[in-house]
Amino acid sequence: MIINDFHLPGSVCFSNFRPDWSTQLEYIDYLCLRIKLMVDKDEYRKRIILTASKIFSHYGFRKTTMDEISRALKKGKSSIYYYFGSKEEIFEAVVLYEANQLRARLTKAIKEVDSPPDKLRNYIYVRMREFAKLSNYYNAVFDKNLDHFEFIEKIRSRYDREELAILRLLVYVGNNRGIFAVEDSEYTAMSIQTMLKGMEVPLFWRKREMDINDRLEAILSLIFNGIMKK
Known part of the structure; x- marks a missing residue:
């Protein structure tokens, strides 16, 4: 909804509307109208993002047009x-929206359990499963054809930093409680992150449920048990 298109009774344009401050009731009505417009504006902006997300997922960034949206x-x-000055701005908003969705799901997965091993297990499962479902975010991270967008590199860097911080904390807490036995939480976290990144593309070449489960269990077994006979 565009503010200038909204009119109050009596053909008074809202953008030029000045309430009569003589009564508190009129002031409250005025604020309610302002809040309603702000909510409507946010809802329509979100609707644009969600709609564009589906189109970008289907056609890709380059083939999607503003006409289609x-x-x-x-x-x-x-x-x-x-709301958006260009297709690029919409795509940036879509990618950021999906990034926030992934962040929320990962946070929820970590909070659902108590022990560091279970937290790490949940994190890896949700991370590897949900990441590929958010196709625009996935493409932003991996598609080299999008490298010329400055915001893409910022998103990639932020994603790497946040993930490393989470893994480092999980490893540190587990080590501090005597559950894990690692000499350096930083390098261990970096190693786990490298392993996960290496599995991202091949893991989703064939998206069979059993194949994904088996591969994730193999990753977790390697992380928790190693390959040396105890």
């Missing part, structure tokens, strides 16, 4: 340009 929304392009 506007047709899917059943709105004119001008209503989209009110």
Whole structure:
């Protein structure tokens, strides 16, 4: 909803509306209208992001056009340009939205259990499963054709830093409790992250449920038990 298109009774344009401050009731009504417009604006912006996400996932960034997004929304392009200046800005918003979704799911997975091994197990399972489902975020991280976008590199760097910090904390807590036996939490976390990154692409070449489960269990077994006979 565009603010300038909203009119109060009596054909008073909202953008030029000045309430009569003589009564608190009128002031409250005025604030309620402002809040409603802000909510409507946020909801429509989110609707653009969710709709564009599906189109980007289907056609890819390069083949997606603003015309396709506007047709899917059943709105004119001008209503989209009110919120986003270009297709690139929409894609950035989509990628950031998916990144936040992944972050929320990982946080939830870690909080669901208590022990460091279970937290690490949950993190790896959710991370490897959910990452590929968020196709636009996945493409932003891996598609070299998107390297020229400055925000892509920022997202990649932030993702790596956040993941390393989580893994380092999980390893440190487990080591501090005497559950893990590692000499350096930093290098152990970096090694786990490297292992996970190496599995990302081949793991999802064939998305068979059993294949994914078996591979994830093999990763976890290697992390927790190693390959040396005890």
